Amino acid sequence: MAKDLTTSPLDRQNILNNRYALETLEEHLGLGGTYYEEELLFTKQQLVELFGVSESTIEKYLASHSDELSTNGYRVLRGAKLREFKGLMDVSVIDYGNKSPALGVFTFRATLNMAMVLVESDRARAIRSRILDIVIDVMAERTGGHTKYINQRDGNYLPAAYQEFNYRKAFTDALDNYLEMGKVKYGIYTNKVYQLVFCENAQEYKQILSLSKKDSARDTMYAEVLKAIASVENGIAAQMQAQSEQLGRKLKLAEVDALFNAAETNPFLKPIIEDARVKMASRDLGFRDALHQKLEAYIQSVPESDFEKFLGEASRSLEQQLSDPEILAVFKRLKDR
Template identity: 50%
Template sequence: MSTSSKKDLTTSAVDRQNVLNNPYALVEIERVTGIQGIPFEGKTVVLKEQIAAFFEVTIRTVENYLEQHTAEITRNGYEVLKGERLKTLKAAIQDLDVPETDFGNISKTPQLGVFDFRAFLNLAMLVSESERAKMLRQVILDVVIDTINKRTGGATKYINQRDEDFLQAAFSEESYRKQFTDALRDGVDMGPFKYAVYTDKIYVSIFKEKSKEYRKLLRLEKKDKVRATFYAEVLDLVAAYECGFADVLNQAVTSKGRKLRPSEVDKVFAAFEQQAHWRPLVEKARMKMASRDLAFRDALHLQLKEYVAPVQREDYERFIGERSKELSERLEEAKDVMKRLKDRG
């Protein structure tokens, strides 16, 4: 489900925060917009008078949005200056070759609110009355998509593989997968279809979707492997389910002294997935999948909608930043490490 064309930044706090937490998109948005502000403490800040002029709204309109969204805008860079810092700002304004009236009557004010670029963008994503703000919101959405596509070579389908933890998670899951399929082979009185059935049971238990539904949402082709698109945390949890259920199933088979019928296996699985220790792990995996897929893949898992949260700056570093790499590079590095270890031995 593609959502970029339907995103309304004025109403979605999650979408706004995803923009503001993405350092790579912010750099590009600042370059594209070319906002002129006041140099202050190594960055550029603007006052509400400048924002009102830029968006062609009244100062009272800016103040209203600030009052309604104080916590959000403050979290994203708005602050009130006093004392020495305010003196420094006033000096910076005097150094600018513009009329001081552009900044309101600030000569005697004991405190002054300033917006850095993030806070300015935050406000731009809220002001619904301004045509300029509306145009800027479209620029923001376009830049965010372009930035992610450029940094991943357009391959957001496999953006999960750029994570440094993916390779280890994939290798580990493969061995646990064999334990799972062996247990199904030896313990379940059912045809080959059983592998798909109980794999889907794990998927539904963890992220509420069968393999077919997940494929459709991510627009996977027939040759694409579902697990190749999972984030490391999801792969780890799938591996834990496979390993744990294989053990529980083997115990049930030993207890009965025969293969189990599908209805019996279903009961074993139902009891297995209800174990309390799964709950926090499942909640975390759902949040990671729902939030990252919306931010990086523009895919909304409707069954996980309640788990969507803003993607943190660390995740942008992890998947499109300097720490991220193509899987082929990581495999080459792993091959080199193995070769060195072999030569040393």
């Protein structure tokens, strides 16, 4: 979907939290600046020249976006740090003159932030366009050209998927043994689990992610989502068994539905379900450009740690993980439990 960085703080932060995109942007944009303490810094006067706007325009955005710009690196230098920084620069690009007791500086990240919000500048508009192109290229390069299975690059995915598989078997066995209903029950109650965890049924989920009929929805789910699904499946299965044995018969449809209704308000499940919703909604929008409308209230910016997890050196394809003896040892421990 098209992104308007000037109006979307979420889209801006998702880019600015992506260290790999920032490294490529710094290399290719060539915006200038001065290195100080291994960080590229810009003065307000440099931003005036870079974007072709007045000093008062920069001040206006500093006031209107102060929290965001500070989060992304804008700060004020004073004392020894200011003297050291001034010693590296031509006085003409220092905002307040050589005798000023303080100087506001923008990191490269904060400078990009300013380019994303500055609507008065054609140069900022061109930089925004270049930013979006480079971010797309970086994502494609680091994920092998697609993001459908970016979830599987998480080192926690395989153990979570294996555990969920086991709990899924316990759940379907419970449906077999304790629910008086035909085979249609498997699809119905799978969708009830999905709706309880992330408010969508399987078909809705596949449509949002543009999955084909042959694609497995669970193969694309994040570890945290699989853990939430497993928690619900395991809890419902145990409750079905207990209630059926107490009654001395299989359960009726309404009785199992009542268990699901109770699970929706279960305080023990609430934290894990809310975490799964935040992870799914935020990551799918940030990584897959997929919007879960029913989870819009849970969307947050993707944290820097997630970019490391899914794009960084520690992230590996499923094939690489399966060849790792340590991962295989984890599977053996799970199997032997």
